[in-house]
Amino acid sequence: MRAALQTLGEGLALSRSRWGPRSSIRTDKMAANSSEDNRMLFTVQVAGQGQMLQRGRFAETAAGAGILIEARSPFERVTPTESQYLTLSFSRELLPLRVAEITEACARTLDPAAPAMQVLGAYLGRLFGIADRLTAPQRLDAGQAAIDLLAMALRDVVPSVPGGDGSAEVLLEMMLMHVREHLADPRLQVEELARRHHVSVSHVYTLFERLGTTPGAYLREQRLLAAQGMLSDPRYARLSTSDIAAAVGFLEPRTFLRAFRRQYATTPSNWRREHLHSGSAPTALEEDVPARAGVPLR
16 A cells, blocks of 8 residues: 555545555444544545445445545455545534534445536545645645535435435535635624524534534634644744734634644644744744733734
């Protein structure tokens, strides 16, 4: 087996691999001992043939087809011929579908002739080729775009799931997009998100339950991902951590520090020292807890 990996963001990566004829099994015991409870794999069969068995469903893939795999569940996979794959690896919560819909989408072949699958396959192939030329924020945006395309393609194969509501799904997608496009707005909290979309706060919580999270947790996660990308990008090397905190919508630097440390088990400054490998270094090492908040970027 030969493989190459492109990291797109925290918990989001795209790989290209080539396999000889082989079979692999993930047993119940292996799945029970796994730490990847939220890990999902979406594989595009670039060349060759494949077979997958998961959750009692058997699926066959040929060149151009796609298949979603749940890492936490047992599966059996066979590649009877030499095969090539593109694999998008991501956290379940990034996919804007309900948990039940994601489960139902696993081990179902996405037809290579379907327009949505053709767009997704072409996009992933192109993204893998240019990812190393993108900045960290661009890779993150490109990865999220891949997730959105995947959600569109999966809706063609997901059976009707009880409790489905098309209008609710559209509203939720609008909210997710609004959050990602307005991270720098410090006013964007749960109540403001509800007001801007003309629904109640309780309805916002109900919609986000489809993702297995809360609106506040999703907003915080997206802000931290954006901050992580900026801390890794040489273009922002001269900004203090308080400036970056403000640029992604954190009013208080101390709040940003606590959230970042809780999410990544390190401080923003330590993350920058470990991941900023090129470009100009900051003129001075800033404190992780500055005296006051910086000014948001314009």
